Every structure is written in C-alpha cells, then in structure tokens.
C-alpha cells in the first residue's frame with residue numbers, strides 16, 4: 001500500500017509465531033516487507049517457501065514471497081525502512097525475572113542503522129516501562145530525538161495460535177506511543193491493514209493492556225484448577241457446573257480446568273508484571289504468585305490422580321505403561337514451549353512408569369531432568385497404543401482424536417479436559 005504515493009518499506013525483526021504472520025499480512029496489502037531474523041536456517045527456509053509456523057501454510061508463505069516479502073539476516077535493510085516492528089522473544093531469565101536480551105539486541109541493531117523519519121514499534125510482550133526505559137534509549141543512542149526525529153511506540157501482539165476466527169486483520173490492535181505524535185504514527189501505520197486500531201494513553205498503558213489480558217487468563221485458569229481439587233473430593237462435576245454457569249448471558253466468562261498452562265504467554269508474561277512490581281515497589285503481586293503456584297502444581301496433581309486411579313486397580317505406577325495423548329501446550333498446535341506434559345512426564349518417569357506418547361504434531365519429544373535427557377517413545381497407531389496401555393492420559397484434545405473410540409479401546413483413561421464421554425474406563429480429573 002502506498003502512503004502519500006510511496007510504498008511503505010517495513011522491516012519486521014523476529015520471524016516466529018508473531019513476526020511472520022504480521023510480515024505476511026503487511027505484504028498481502030502491498031507493503032514492501034523484509035522479515036529480519038538472526039537465525040540463518042530460519043531465513044533460508046522462509047525464502048525457500050517453507051514455513052515453520054503452524055498458522056502459516058507454505059502456500060501462504062509463497063504467496064507472500066510473490067507479493068514482495070523477503071526474509072533476511074542482514075540488518076542493513078533497517079536503513080531503508082519507514083517502519084520497523086520488533087517481535088522477538090521475551091522469556092524468563094534463570095532466576096525467574098525478565099530476560100530482555102533479544103529486545104535489547106534488536107534495539108541496538110536498530111540504533112546502528114536507523115535513519116531519521118523512521119517509526120519503530122515494539123510488539124514483544126514485556127513489563128510496563130520497557131519501551132521508554134530500555135528500548136528507546138538503545139534505538140536513539142546516536143542522538144535522535146523521540147517524537148521529532150523518530151517515532152517509537154508499543155503495540156501488544158494478540159496472536160492466538162490455531163484460532164481460525166480471529167487473525168491479524170480482525171483483532172483490534174492497541175497502540176501507545178512515547179509521545180502523542182508517536183501514537184498517531186503507529187495508529188496510521190496499522191490502519192493500513194488492521195480493521196480496528198485502539199489508541200492507548202501512552203506506551204506504558206499499551207504494555208499494561210497485554211499483561212492485564214494474560215494475567216486475567218492465568219488467574220481464572222488457576223481459580224478453576226483449584227476448584228477442581230475440592231469439587232473432586234466433594235463428588236461435584238465441575239465441568240458440568242461451569243457449563244451451567246456459562247448460560248448466564250452477562251458478567252461471567254467460562255474457564256475450564258486442565259493439566260496446567262503452557263505456551264509463550266500465560267506462564268511467563270504475568271511474571272514480568274510481578275517482577276516489575278517487586279523490583280520497583282518492593283511488594284508482591286500476590287494474585288499472580290498464587291496463580292503461578294496453583295497452575296505450576298496442576299501437572300503434578302494429574303500425576304497424583306493417575307497414581308490413585310492405578311492404585312484402585314491394584315497396579316503400581318512403577319513399571320506401568322502410561323500413554324500421554326497430546327503433549328503440546330494446547331490443542332491443534334505444534335508448540336511445545338512450557339507444555340505441562342513436560343513436568344508430568346518427568347514425574348511419571350521418576351516413579352518408574354514406562355511413558356510413551358502420541359501427538360500428530362510432535363514426531364520427536366524428549367524431557368530433561370538434572371541434565372539427563374530422556375527421549376520418549378512416539379506411538380504410531382493411537383488406538384492400538386490405547387489398548388496396550390495400563391492408563392491413557394488425555395492432555396490435549398487434538399481435533400483428530402475420536403475420544404469416544406479412545407474410551408472404548410482403553411482399559412483406563414484419565415481425562416484431564418472433561419471431554420471424554422462417560423464410560424467405565426473413564427476417570428475424570
């Protein structure tokens with residue numbers, strides 16, 4: 001698309017789950033786009049038309065390449081850019097605090113190449129204050145003035161992997177600049193290819209908006225995960241109760257229990273916020289700490305439930321054949337990051353169980369404990385493996401699973417999702 005008759009030149013730094021779809025969406029509407037990534041194999045694969053991101057098919061990538069998208073690991077393209085987006089990872093450091101090395105690295109690279117007139121937007125999820133205090137000083141270290149020579153803003157990414165309804169175009173985009181002019185520049189940029197752009201008061205509010213969204217999910221998942229424990233003891237079907245509560249047309253949003261939280265966002269982002277509160281104000285964000293404690297314990301609760309279910313049938317976990325179904329962090333994606341299947345498998349292995357798994361998205365899977373790597377056996381025929389297992393654990397209900405058939409073929413199936421139709425063989429979490 002042309003701005004004032006000139007094609008916008010966009011550089012998107014980080015070509016992962018977030019950056020690649022954004023880059024291709026911009027190319028689709030006619031922007032000239034370079035996807036910059038520091039990993040050479042990622043760049044080569046993208047330019048050869050091979051996508052490593054679930055939601056982007058090779059066909060969609062090739063259409064992007066034909067429309068003018070190109071991947072590169074050479075940051076000189078930043079000097080030509082009108083707009084630079086930063087979509088690099090923001091994991092946790094060893095001590096549990098923010099690891100901003102990728103954000104700082106990208107900001108430094110931009111600072112080396114940027115020319116006046118460029119709009120720079122950070123999209124990586126981070127704590128409020130990062131754009132102003134960490135990111136902008138590195139981008140402008142050659143002496144550029146924010147809001148005058150360059151515009152800098154934050155805009156949280158809202159990608160929901162696997163969501164077929166809401167994508168980049170129809171998910172409203174929040175923008176908050178370091179100055180009103182920065183906000184306006186970011187708004188005008190995204191309005192070229194996103195239906196609704198929402199202006200925050202500033203960058204800190206935009207950063208906080210993302211953390212409110214993820215903390216809300218984290219806390220509500222923890223709420224039902226904790227309720228699950230006493231509902232089980234009280235012989236109450238919590239899933240049924242939630243289905244009933246969900247019929248209230250206002251003031252309620254349903255969250256359902258499960259084996260724990262995973263992915264790049266929910267288990268990590270709220271920690272960025274609690275760390276910020278602790279570091280700057282000296283006190284705890286107790287709600288997040290409690291949610292972390294409960295959700296981190298969820299996989300071990302599954303392990304204990306499995307132990308009890310086998311015990312009732314006079315089977316020891318030690319030596320039992322356990323089949324895990326769906327080991328990714330959510331259904332119908334291939335992302336294994338922070339998957340609750342990992343701590344569950346480690347606990348079961350430590351008890352001497354023979355653990356195998358089935359996952360159509362994961363051909364190879366291993367877990368690490370105390371520096372020791374254990375490769376788990378991936379089974380081919382899921383129904384045959386259900387018949388052979390002492391206990392089957394449904395973790396992620398990938399859409400290709402026929403749950404009724406699985407219940408029929410298994411001697412014992414532990415349903416952590418409340419989705420398997422009731423049968424003699426089914427034990428609900």
Ligand SMILES: NC(=O)c1ccc[n+]([C@@H]2O[C@H](COP(=O)([O-])OP(=O)(O)OC[C@H]3O[C@@H](n4cnc5c(N)ncnc54)[C@H](O)[C@@H]3O)[C@@H](O)[C@H]2O)c1
Pocket residue numbers: 013014015016017018019036037038039042087088089090102103105106123124125126157158159160161264265
């Ligand atoms: N994955 C999601 O569902 C999701 C959703 C919303 C927000 N986010 C946020 O978006 C950000 C990016 O997450 P992601 O899932 O896309 O990460 P990712 O790991 O899939 O991709 C990041 C890419 O950035 C590259 N990279 C890292 N440092 C770089 C640098 N200095 N220069 C160039 N390339 C660099 C890596 O090689 C990698 O290919 C994170 O802050 C995350 O919290 C992710």
